Every structure is written in C-alpha cells, then in structure tokens.
Amino acid sequence: MRLLIVEDDDRVAAALSSVLGRHGFDIVRARTAARALDLMHTRPDLVLLDLGLPDRDGFDVCGRIRKVSNTPVIMVTARAELSARIHGLYLGADDYIVKPYDLRELIARIHAVVRRSRPDPLAPADVDTTGHVGGTATRPDGQATGGAGSTGAVVGTGAAEVGRVVETRGLRVHLDSREVTGNDGRTVALTRKEFDLLAELARAPGVVFRREQLISEVWGSSVQSASRTLEVHVASLRAKLGDPCVVQTVRGVGYRLAAAGAPAPPPAEVARAGTGAAVAAVEQDTDGPELAAAAAVKRRRRA
Ligand code: CA
Numbered sequence: 001m002r003l004l005i006v007e008d009d010d011r012v013a014a015a016l017s018s019v020l021g022r023h024g025f026d027i028v029r030a031r032t033a034a035r036a037l038d039l040m041h042t043r044p045d046l047v048l049l050d051l052g053l054p055d056r057d058g059f060d061v062c063g064r065i066r067k068v069s070n071t072p073v074i075m076v077t078a079r080a081e082l083s084a085r086i087h088g089l090y091l092g093a094d095d096y097i098v099k100p101y102d103l104r105e106l107i108a109r110i111h112a113v114v115r116r117s118r119p120d121p122l123a124p125a126d127v128d129t130t131g132h133v134g135g136t137a138t139r140p141d142g143q144a145t146g147g148a149g150s151t152g153a154v155v156g157t158g159a160a161e162v163g164r165v166v167e168t169r170g171l172r173v174h175l176d177s178r179e180v181t182g183n184d185g186r187t188v189a190l191t192r193k194e195f196d197l198l199a200e201l202a203r204a205p206g207v208v209f210r211r212e213q214l215i216s217e218v219w220g221s222s223v224q225s226a227s228r229t230l231e232v233h234v235a236s237l238r239a240k241l242g243d244p245c246v247v248q249t250v251r252g253v254g255y256r257l258a259a260a261g262a263p264a265p266p267p268a269e270v271a272r273a274g275t276g277a278a279v280a281a282v283e284q285d286t287d288g289p290e291l292a293a294a295a296a297v298k299r300r301r302r303a
Pocket of ligand 1: 006007009050051052053
C-alpha cells in the first residue's frame with residue numbers, strides 16, 4: 001500500500017516513514033503542498049496530510065486533491081478545535097488525527113479508511129470459492145489497476161452493497177439482513193454487538209484485524225475500556241457459532257475470520273473447545289505484532 005506523507009517537518013516525516021515502512025507501507029513523501037499535488041500522479045492509496053505546510057494550507061491541498069481524485073485523505077493536525085476538524089471533513093478528508101497521536105491509532109485509522117474506500121470485497125461477483133478477492137484494484141475514482149472489468153461487478157458506488165453474504169466453514173453471514181446461519185442451516189441468534197463484530201471480521205476473511213481497530217469500529221471507544229468486552233464477545237461468538245476455529249486469535253495482534261476454503265482442522269482438534277489446535281497453530285506462526293501487521297498488509301495488497 002502506497003502512502004503519500006505530506007509533512008514539512010523532516011524529523012516527523014523520517015520517524016513516520018520508518019515506522020510505517022516497517023509495517024509494510026511504501027512511503028512517498030512531500031515536504032510542500034505543491035510537491036504533494038505533483039506526487040498525486042503516483043496514485044497513492046492514501047494521503048497523510050499535515051495541515052501546517054510552508055507554502056499552502058493543508059485544507060487547500062485537501063480541496064485540490066478532492067477535485068481530481070477520491071484517494072483517501074487523513075488530515076494530521078495539531079488543531080484540536082472542532083471547527084477545524086469539521087472544515088477538513090467538509091473539504092473531503094476521510095478522517096483526521098490530532099497531534100500528538102499514538103502510532104498504533106494512526107495505523108488502525110489508515111487501515112480503516114483504506115478498507116472503507118475500497119470496493120466491497122464481499123460483493124458476490126467479486127469473491128471466488130477460495131475466499132480470494134478479485135478485482136479489488138478499482139476504486140471509485142476510476143483508478144483501475146486491472147482485474148475487476150471481467151466480473152462486471154459494480155464497485156465503490158454502493159450498488160454492490162445489496163445482498164452481501166460471506167460464507168466460511170459452513171457459516172453464512174448475511175450482512176444486509178444481519179442474519180447468520182450455521183452449518184445445519186439454522187439461524188444463529190447473535191446480539192447486536194456480536195453481529196457487528198462478526199460483520200467487521202467478515203469484511204475481509206483471512207485478514208487479521210487489530211484489537212484496537214475492532215474496538216474502535218464496533219464500540220467506538222478506547223482500547224483500555226473495551227478490551228475485556230472484545231474478548232467476551234469473541235468467546236460468546238465462538239460458542240454460539242459452534243465452531244471455535246471460525247474466529248481465530250492472532251496473539252498480540254487481534255483476530256481474523258477463517259478464510260473460506262481454508263483447510264478444516266481434524267475433528268479431534270475442533271473438539272477441543274475454546275482456543276482449539278488450529279487457533280494455537282495460528283498463534284505460533286505469528287512472530288509479533290509488526291510481522292503480523294506487515295503480513296496483513298501484504299495480504300491486502302495481493303487481494
Ligand atoms: Ca507542519
């Protein structure tokens with residue numbers, strides 16, 4: 001994923017580039033507004049836009065970017081004032097983050113914004129039986145990089161949002177009707193938040209979602225206050241779905257929904273409820289949060 005970092009402060013830019021680079025992002029950097037607009041031809045997947053630039057206001061840059069492209073923009077601002085944030089959002093920013101910020105939060109926001117900006121990977125015509133997503137390289141702004149044309153899928157316009165069903169390990173998640181049917185075809189009764197959590201994971205089966213990202217998307221609250229809540233919901237989801245391996249733990253990072261077509265663990269392993277051997281295996285091949293995040297980024301890129 002290519003990020004255009006627009007930041008005039010060399011120290012900040014260097015630190016950001018280093019951390020984000022280690023998380024698997026390709027970094028392009030602009031020191032000025034003019035250079036940022038020049039670099040839009042490199043078609044970044046996201047622009048991280050500092051508001052205080054030497055030659056032009058970041059708001060102005062955002063407005064200009066919006067005139068030519070739908071590339072997601074996250075404004076980075078020291079201005080915590082509500083009016084500045086609202087102004088930025090009206091100008092077309094997709095999100096904002098206020099300095100000083102936690103890098104983990106920034107990375108979670110980058111993933112969330114990019115995910116929302118992409119064509120829905122759950123559009124039926126776009127998903128094959130192995131759970132691999134095809135044609136995700138077309139964006140609403142027409143920055144097609146190939147793949148989607150032959151499926152005829154309508155992407156990024158909301159039209160593909162109808163009738164979305166995600167299927168994995170015999171489980172069917174009907175995202176529009178908010179229904180879940182299990183292996184036996186019977187409806188699984190979930191609470192609202194349990195469904196929200198499952199639906200969030202179902203946006204990209206096989207991709208690891210960070211804990212903080214899930215908490216922010218599902219509960220809209222901070223990690224500290226909702227961490228235990230997340231664990232409780234995961235446990236109850238596993239119990240209600242009757243398959244401990246459908247929601248997998250990636251230790252130190254977060255959770256993922258088992259990808260469709262992934263080999264089922266042997267019955268003896270499934271029978272071990274709770275964490276299950278397949279989940280343990282997932283945990284073991286995770287070397288750490290950063291590697292897992294980088295792997296997730298690579299998976300997204302391949303998708
Ligand atoms: Ca600045």
